Amino acid sequence: MIRLEQVRRAFNGREAVAGVDLSVARGAFCALIGKSGSGKSTLLRMINRLVEPDSGRVLFEDADVRSLAPEQLRRRIGYVIQSVGLFPHWSVARNIAAVPALLQWDRPMIAARVRELMALFDLDPALAKASPASLSGGQAQRVGVARALAADPDLLLMDEPFGALDPVTRATLQTELLRIQRETGKTIVFVTHDMDEALKLATQVVVLERGRVVQDTTPDAMLANPADDLVRDLLGREDRGLRRLALRPVRSALRPGEDPSAPTIPADSDCRAALSRMAELAVSTLTVTAPDGARLGLVHLSDLVAG
Numbered sequence: 035m036i037r038l039e040q041v042r043r044a045f046n047g048r049e050a051v052a053g054v055d056l057s058v059a060r061g062a063f064c065a066l067i068g069k070s071g072s073g074k075s076t077l078l079r080m081i082n083r084l085v086e087p088d089s090g091r092v093l094f095e096d097a098d099v100r101s102l103a104p105e106q107l108r109r110r111i112g113y114v115i116q117s118v119g120l121f122p123h124w125s126v127a128r129n130i131a132a133v134p135a136l137l138q139w140d141r142p143m144i145a146a147r148v149r150e151l152m153a154l155f156d157l158d159p160a161l162a163k164a165s166p167a168s169l170s171g172g173q174a175q176r177v178g179v180a181r182a183l184a185a186d187p188d189l190l191l192m193d194e195p196f197g198a199l200d201p202v203t204r205a206t207l208q209t210e211l212l213r214i215q216r217e218t219g220k221t222i223v224f225v226t227h228d229m230d231e232a233l234k235l236a237t238q239v240v241v242l243e244r245g246r247v248v249q250d251t252t253p254d255a256m257l258a259n260p261a262d263d264l265v266r267d268l269l270g271r272e273d274r275g276l277r278r279l280a281l282r283p284v285r286s287a288l289r290p291g292e293d294p295s296a297p298t299i300p301a302d303s304d305c306r307a308a309l310s311r312m313a314e315l316a317v318s319t320l321t322v323t324a325p326d327g328a329r330l331g332l333v334h335l336s337d338l339v340a341g
Contacts, residue, residue, distance in 0.1 A: 035060040035189065035221050036081060041090035043076055043245075050076045052245035053090070058238065063215055063222045065236035067229060067268065073245040074225045078191055081223065082111045095188070109137065112182030112190040116197045119178065120166040126152075126177055127162040133185040151180040154214060172203040179211070183220070192224045196231070208234055229268050233257070233277055241265050254281055279338065280306035287337045288322055288330060296321045301330055309338050 036058040043051040051073045058064045066074040079085040080092050083104045092099045099107055120129045127148045128135075134144045152159060155176040166174055175195060182190055196204045212235055215222055226232050232239050233253045241248040241256075241264065249261035257278045260266045269277060282305040296319045299308050308320055318335040 035062075035095060036223070037091075037093040037096075038077070038080075039091045039093070041077070041080060041087045041092060043080065043085060043087050049245050051080070051087070054242075054245070054247055056240065056247060056250065058221065058223060060221055061219050062238050063212075063224065063236045064238040064240060065232035066223065066225045066240050066242060067227065067232045068242035068248075070227070071244075072242040074227075074242055075193055076245075077242070078193055078223060078225050081189075082108050082113060082191060109133065109185060110188050112179075112185075112187040114179050114182045114190070114192045114195045116194045120174060120181075122166055125163050125165065126157070126169070129166065129177055130180045130184050132181055137185060147184055151184060154217075155180050155210065170203075171199050172207060175199065175207055176210070179214075183218075188221065190220050190222045192222060194225050194227065197227070204231075211235065229270070230277070230280075233281065241268060254278065257281070276306050276309070279309060280304050282306075284308045284322055284333055285330075287333045289332050289334060289337070291332045292329060293319055293321060293332055296332060298323045298329075299333070300325070305333075305338050308333050309335075312338075 036056075038054050038056040041051055041054045042049065054073075054077060056077075066077060068074055076085055080087050081094065081099070083099055094102070094107065121132070124132075130148045130151055131144045134147055139147070148162065149159070152162065157173065157176055157180070161169070161173065166177070169177065179195070196207050199207065208231060224235060236253060238250070239253055239256055240250045241261070243264055249256060249265050256265065257269060257274050260269055284299060284303045284305055284307070285301055287305055287308070297311065297315050297317060299311055299320045299322055301322050301324050311320060312318060312335055320333050322330045322333055324330055
């Protein structure tokens with residue numbers, strides 16, 4: 035869906051993006067990660083022409099983005115930033131409907147789309163008439179992402195959208211975004227400085243340093259074979275094993291059997307959470323339970339450690 039070919043961009047003589055080649059397939063969740071000044075946001079903004087490259091090509095659906103009018107391109111690309119940028123004097127519903135209204139959708143179609151998105155993002159229908167000032171940070175961010183998806187764009191660009199939120203709200207929205215991406219199949223390019231966030235959400239992780247791609251691979255492959263010391267540092271040299279466990283669903287370590295004395299863990303948990311719960315309770319076995327409470331089997335410490 036997206037291809038960057040030897041893309042370069044400099045600001046005041048300093049190269050922010052230095053000859054990047056990158057491909058993102060349709061339906062992928064691509065996380066761009068690196069230290070401040072590594073070129074993440076510049077790279078993202080070149081995709082929707084908020085920043086123009088000095089050289090190289092950015093292709094969207096095999097078309098050079100420079101051949102498309104900026105407004106035409108941006109109607110096909112949703113864009114979410116950390117500060118949300120909701121229109122303060124518009125209601126929640128009107129904010130979500132901004133792009134469909136601009137595209138002159140008829141009113142019943144717009145109203146149906148707003149209701150659909152509010153349900154998708156678990157927003158109370160009573161908030162439709164509320165002002166942005168009355169929303170919590172998490173609710174405002176949900177509205178911002180809903181607005182970006184309102185016209186059903188082909189691609190969603192997200193520039194550190196959860197960076198200003200508290201850890202609990204951030205974790206909740208990460209889970210919601212992952213669910214929505216799986217349900218809609220949208221292609222997402224997501225800028226973050228948080229490696230745990232990148233590993234949790236992405237199917238493709240791209241590490242940048244000084245405007246260059248250091249490594250571009252899957253989360254599991256990156257944890258197994260970091261390209262250099264920078265990637266090792268970002269992954270946490272002492273935490274790589276735990277982060278690999280976080281990529282494995284607890285179901286992957288499930289064994290048949292029952293132990294009425296074993297504490298429980300939900301089946302949608304990961305193996306890192308299972309290990310943490312074992313350490314907290316000083317046990318070596320957990321019972322894995324389905325959402326309806328049914329006991330599915332056991333997970334053993336030895337299996338988690340063995341990988």
